[in-house]
Amino acid sequence: MLIIGSHVSFGADQILGSVKEALSYGANTFMFYTGAPTNTIRKDIDCKLTEEALALCKEKKIDINNVICHAPYIVNLGNKKDIEKYEFSINFIRNELKRCDEMQITKMVLHPGNAVGITSEEGLDNIAAALNQILNGTTKCKILLETMAGKGSECGKTIDELAYIINKIEKQEQIGVCLDTCHLSDGGYDMSLFDNYLNEFAKKIDLNKIGCIHINDSKNVLGSHKDRHENIGFGTIGFDNLLNIIYHEKLKMVPKILETPYVGDSDEDKNRLYPPYKFEIEMILNKKFNPNLREEIRLYYKK
Numbered sequence: 266m267l268i269i270g271s272h273v274s275f276g277a278d279q280i281l282g283s284v285k286e287a288l289s290y291g292a293n294t295f296m297f298y299t300g301a302p303t304n305t306i307r308k309d310i311d312c313k314l315t316e317e318a319l320a321l322c323k324e325k326k327i328d329i330n331n332v333i334c335h336a337p338y339i340v341n342l343g344n345k346k347d348i349e350k351y352e353f354s355i356n357f358i359r360n361e362l363k364r365c366d367e368m369q370i371t372k373m374v375l376h377p378g379n380a381v382g383i384t385s386e387e388g389l390d391n392i393a394a395a396l397n398q399i400l401n402g403t404t405k406c407k408i409l410l411e412t413m414a415g416k417g418s419e420c421g422k423t424i425d426e427l428a429y430i431i432n433k434i435e436k437q438e439q440i441g442v443c444l445d446t447c448h449l450s451d452g453g454y455d456m457s458l459f460d461n462y463l464n465e466f467a468k469k470i471d472l473n474k475i476g477c478i479h480i481n482d483s484k485n486v487l488g489s490h491k492d493r494h495e496n497i498g499f500g501t502i503g504f505d506n507l508l509n510i511i512y513h514e515k516l517k518m519v520p521k522i523l524e525t526p527y528v529g530d531s532d533e534d535k536n537r538l539y540p541p542y543k544f545e546i547e548m549i550l551n552k553k554f555n556p557n558l559r560e561e562i563r564l565y566y567k568k
């Protein structure tokens with residue numbers, strides 16, 4: 266069975282709220298940030314809410330091993346010029362893993378980092394060194410390095426860069442990769458030739474390292490290095506290419522997570538935004554592109 270869900274929020278009810286939101290989309294997995302992705306303020310994990318959430322997952326047949334946490338993107342392991350910031354990032358990610366363990370979450374996605382003002386090789390070395398400090402045997406949750414679009418000085422935009430980091434990691438059982446289809450396309454990998462990508466990945470890393478796939482269309486052309494997600498089938502990757510990845514025989518057991526943009530009241534009016542996930546999941550399960558998706562989403566939520 267297809268393992269599919271979307272990014273959901275983590276609010277006052279913490280992971281219990283996330284599970285309920287995922288269920289409202291007809292999903293059988295989900296991804297959440299354990300707080301605002303743009304800051305490092307974190308509330309303690311509430312064990313009562315967590316227990317309730319885990320029971321609900323069990324009842325609704327959501328396997329917690331398929332649920333993904335996403336680390337905030339403001340921490341940067343790529344640069345240690347500001348050693349205090351670098352060490353803060355290391356401690357912060359270590360603490361995020363501890364929070365994941367408390368919720369029985371087994372996989373956390375991380376943007377590798379940025380090599381600001383240094384060579385990309387120095388950036389990759391900094392990231393690997395930080396990861397070896399983070400994975401110090403005190404936590405169980407895995408880190409999945411996300412494939413990046415190559416915006417600015419982003420590290421992790423090619424298979425070679427990811428392989429370079431992964432080869433330096435001591436705790437191999439705790440390191441993996443999260444593919445992001447929008448980032449791959451923006452990074453220059455043609456998603457209509459996805460098997461070529463997988464073959465290179467298998468040769469240089471290992472397909473078993475793929476722990477999650479972010480399924481997004483892209484607003485920009487191949488190799489644009491922009492990183493702007495589009496709704497499934499409405500972008501430059503296209504529905505058939507995405508469907509081919511979603512249902513790929515070699516990636517059956519890998520959770521697929523949608524991070525597509527919310528839909529506005531009209532294409533011009535973005536004052537009220539509606540989540541597209543229930544409709545995108547339906548469309549993916551039907552295996553048929555729905556050109557009226559956005560109108561149907563508006564009708565459904567606008568009451």
Ligand code: FE
Pocket residue numbers: 335374376411
């Ligand atoms: Fe991400």
Ligand code: FE
Pocket residue numbers: 411445479524
């Ligand atoms: Fe992503």
Ligand code: ZN
Pocket residue numbers: 445447448492493494
């Ligand atoms: Zn992105």
